Amino acid sequence: MSTAASKLQSEPTSRPSNALAEFCSSLEERPGLAILDFAPVNQGTISFVTNYGHKLYAEDFLHQLDQCFGVETLNQLGIEPGPDLLEHHANPLLASRFFASALNFTDESFDGALVWDSLEYLAPPLLEQAVEKLHRILRPGAYLLALFHADSPFDSRAEPAGASSSYRIQDGRTLMMTPRPYREFAQVFNNRMLERMFQDFGSVKFFLTRNNLREVIVRK
């Protein structure tokens, strides 16, 4: 790949987001909300959320996933990494280590969660636990914003599998996406799977976007 092309791919891009607009409208209800952000910490989201008078908790969820299920950690624990790291998401010992650092909050701690596309990188046993913990730590009426890539591999508009990005709020209707290194999806979801995933929540609302990145607003 040419230097120019690789540079182009690493440039941040912006896109309008109706789901983000809906999430942000919930921030206007009252000050002093507690918002959880799964993205790597960034100035844009911090400034946007705190300018409303809210608190932001930065979690960097995928960093913690790598810390617990990465090759280096597995080697330190004497576990053979093998060809498929996602298989280790079913390991109860590793899962308990992971949740000791990630999503380790008291019940009903948050009024909103910016989950972005993080759930796509969790294999089923870990995914179910993560969603259960999200349900537990959100207050009734809280909003959750999640993104899922298209389930149609034949759709030319779909972003390629593993086209991972780091997300941040540019303004109340616009997302900024910075490409991240390739990361394998654990699974790709359709609407029915997503409804089942969030069945314990009060409502699930889908927004299908031009590039087939499915935006989801879930309300507890």
Add this chain to the structure above:
Amino acid sequence: MSTLPSRPAESGFDPARGGTAVLGKSVIVKGQIFGREDLTIDGEVEGTVELQEHRLTVGPNGKVTASVKAREVVALGTIHGNVEARDKVEIRKEAKLVGDIRTARIVIDDGAYFKGNIDIVRAEAPRVASAPKPAVPVAPTGTSPGPGNGGPAK
């Protein structure tokens, strides 16, 4: 009386102005640090650090496992612990901060790692001396803007 302008000492250290103390990268401190001058930590500190009116800089080699209180905190190295800075917290690229931050302003570079809560404390507007109360109560003319009503700054 001499009319020559006063100069700092040859070393560049001027105690009258409040210098910057430095804990070098081979220094390890376990305990409490209180100070009335700026401090740079490039070594290891475990305990508490309190520089109420001054700046704490954690250098690239610095590892601070402590609760920190200062006027301003600049992290280039690692901090594990809660940070309270009256004016500003800066977390530079490559820095790592795990703990809750309470400050008036925060600047975070892309590439920094942070895990914790961010609580921005707005500086209170200076209080106007209490005006004499009118003998007759005045009817309210409108709603005063509450916090958050203005939305985020664009």
